[in-house]
Amino acid sequence: AQSVAQPEDQVNVAEGNPLTVKCTYSVSGNPYLFWYVQYPNRGLQFLLKYITGDNLVKGSYGFEAEFNKSQTSFHLKKPSALVSDSALYFCAVRDMGAGKSTFGDGTTLTVKP
Amino acid sequence: SAVISQKPSRDICQRGTSLTIQCQVDSQVTMMFWYRQQPGQSLTLIATANQGSEATYESGFVIDKFPISRPNLTFSTLTVSNMSPEDSSIYLCSGLAGLGYENIQYFGAGTRLSVL
Incomplete structure (x- = not known):
C-alpha cells in the first residue's frame, strides 16, 4: 500500500523568507508524487509533479520540490514566500495503474507580512 | 487542462432526505472520482465513477x-x-485529464453539505 506523511500540521514563515513544506512517502514501486494547494472554499489546485528525471521539479507560482529517493522525501520549497501563498498544501502519491491518489493530511502554511 | 464545475456549491438538508451533487467537466477526462473532506483536513476517496457502469467504491x-x-x-x-x-x-469531484504519465488531477470547488 502507498502512503504519504506530512509531519507538520502548520508552517509559519515571514514574507520574503524561504519556505519548506515537508512530505515523505512510501510506495512499493516507482513513486509518482504531486503537490496541490487549496485556498479557502476552493478545490485543490495542481502545483507540480515528479514522475521521473531531475530531482528538482519546478511548478506553478514559483514553487519547486526536491525529490530524494534515499530519504523517500518530496519537500515543497519556495525561495521567497508571499502572503498570498498562505493556504493548505497537500502532498499526494498516485497509483498509476489504478489512477487513484493517496493524499497526506495537509499542512497549513501561514506567511506573515 | 480541465475545469470542473459542481453544483450546488452548498446546501443545508434535513435528516433523512437525499441530495444529488452534479459534476460537469469542460473536457473529456479519463477517470472521475468523488472525495469527502472535512474542512482543513485530508481527502477521503469515496469512489471512482466509471462511465456506463457501476462505480468502484472504497x-x-x-x-x-x-x-x-x-x-x-x-x-x-x-x-x-x-x-x-x-x-x-x-464533497469534491475530481477528474484526470491528459494522457499517461502527463495526466493531472483537477478538482471542483466542492459542495458544502450541512445536515440538520
Whole structure:
C-alpha cells in the first residue's frame, strides 16, 4: 500500500523568507508524487509533479520540490514566500495503474507580512 | 487542462432526505472520482465513477448510501442518501485529464453539505 506523511500540521514563515513544506512517502514501486494547494472554499489546485528525471521539479507560482529517493522525501520549497501563498498544501502519491491518489493530511502554511 | 464545475456549491438538508451533487467537466477526462473532506483536513476517496457502469467504491462506502452515475465522459452525479448529521462534509469531484504519465488531477470547488 502507498502512503504519504506530512509531519507538520502548520508552517509559519515571514514574507520574503524561504519556505519548506515537508512530505515523505512510501510506495512499493516507482513513486509518482504531486503537490496541490487549496485556498479557502476552493478545490485543490495542481502545483507540480515528479514522475521521473531531475530531482528538482519546478511548478506553478514559483514553487519547486526536491525529490530524494534515499530519504523517500518530496519537500515543497519556495525561495521567497508571499502572503498570498498562505493556504493548505497537500502532498499526494498516485497509483498509476489504478489512477487513484493517496493524499497526506495537509499542512497549513501561514506567511506573515 | 480541465475545469470542473459542481453544483450546488452548498446546501443545508434535513435528516433523512437525499441530495444529488452534479459534476460537469469542460473536457473529456479519463477517470472521475468523488472525495469527502472535512474542512482543513485530508481527502477521503469515496469512489471512482466509471462511465456506463457501476462505480468502484472504497472500503467503508456503499452504493446504497452514495449512488454514483457517470453517463458520459464529462458528467457525473453523487447522491448522498438518507442523510444524517454525520454526512455533513465537503464533497469534491475530481477528474484526470491528459494522457499517461502527463495526466493531472483537477478538482471542483466542492459542495458544502450541512445536515440538520
